[in-house]
Amino acid sequence: QITGNIQAVQDAVTQKDQRLSKAMVHSGSLHVTMLVMHLSNKEEISIAVGALSDSKDFVEDLLKGKTVDLSFQGIDHFKNEVGFVKLAENDHTAILTKIAETMKKIFQEKGILAGDERAFKPHLTFMKLSKSAQLRKQVKRIDSSLYEDFKSHYFGDEILHRLDLCSMLKKKQPNGYYYCESSIVFGEKHAAEPDDAELVSLSKRLVENAVLKAVQQYLEETQNKTRQTDGSPVKTKEAESGSKNESDNDNS
Numbered sequence: 001q002i003t004g005n006i007q008a009v010q011d012a013v014t015q016k017d018q019r020l021s022k023a024m025v026h027s028g029s030l031h032v033t034m035l036v037m038h039l040s041n042k043e044e045i046s047i048a049v050g051a052l053s054d055s056k057d058f059v060e061d062l063l064k065g066k067t068v069d070l071s072f073q074g075i076d077h078f079k080n081e082v083g084f085v086k087l088a089e090n091d092h093t094a095i096l097t098k099i100a101e102t103m104k105k106i107f108q109e110k111g112i113l114a115g116d117e118r119a120f121k122p123h124l125t126f127m128k129l130s131k132s133a134q135l136r137k138q139v140k141r142i143d144s145s146l147y148e149d150f151k152s153h154y155f156g157d158e159i160l161h162r163l164d165l166c167s168m169l170k171k172k173q174p175n176g177y178y179y180c181e182s183s184i185v186f187g188e189k190h191a192a193e194p195d196d197a198e199l200v201s202l203s204k205r206l207v208e209n210a211v212l213k214a215v216q217q218y219l220e221e222t223q224n225k226t227r228q229t230d231g232s233p234v235k236t237k238e239a240e241s242g243s244k245n246e247s248d249n250d251n252s
Contacts (some may be wrong), residue, residue, distance in 0.1 A: 001155035002072055003027045006085065006126045009075070009153075012145045013083075019139055020146070022132040028176020032070070032087070032122050034100045034163065035116040037107065044112065044190055049182040051110040052165045055103045056184040059163070062099055063186065068092050068160035073153050080141035081130070084123040085155050086240060096122055096160065103163075124155075146204065161185060 007027060014021045039045045071088040078084070087093050100120045107114040129136050144151075162185045166178035172178065 004242040005155040022135045023127040026176040072155040082128040085124045
């Protein structure tokens, strides 16, 4: 629901100003930033992974078995250069702020400089001029009237269930999401419960494997019929071919 509504805003904006298509954030990259840190080497990444792991118990203590239901409503901007969906201010966003503050403290105790002095303002960025240097030369500011119809729009709710340590420099995943160094999962949605994207991916793999095996079986049957028609007693090669096909099937 949230990604669909954001896509609607993006479409509405680009229809009015096609240049801003370069500023749009891919739906797979949508996220809420908790902390930003600079990790200059593998050792610091390893320390950060440990800090994230250590923070899980503290987060679960804050949650006390409850879920954090984040409600996304309304649009705002940073200096007319970044457009984002706001989080409705309530008890749940207050808990999210406590989680961010707790994690910042844990990372800093590990020697990782995380966050800055600015107040934590959770948001969901859907467009930003910095995505394209060429665009920055053409467009100096995003006209807020372009998304006027969505300024108070309700985008949907999402239950917080996972925190990722992401790289902003490494190649993104096929679905558009950032490369993850590590993750912690909690709340109702556990790792053992695949989300919709994982289920779709699994279904595709099952179908592809089934089609591949059917094609292999058809080719084998066709080859066997051809050999029987030719009357060529090439049993040794048939055995080798059968062994190879079985090995191929085992590796597929």
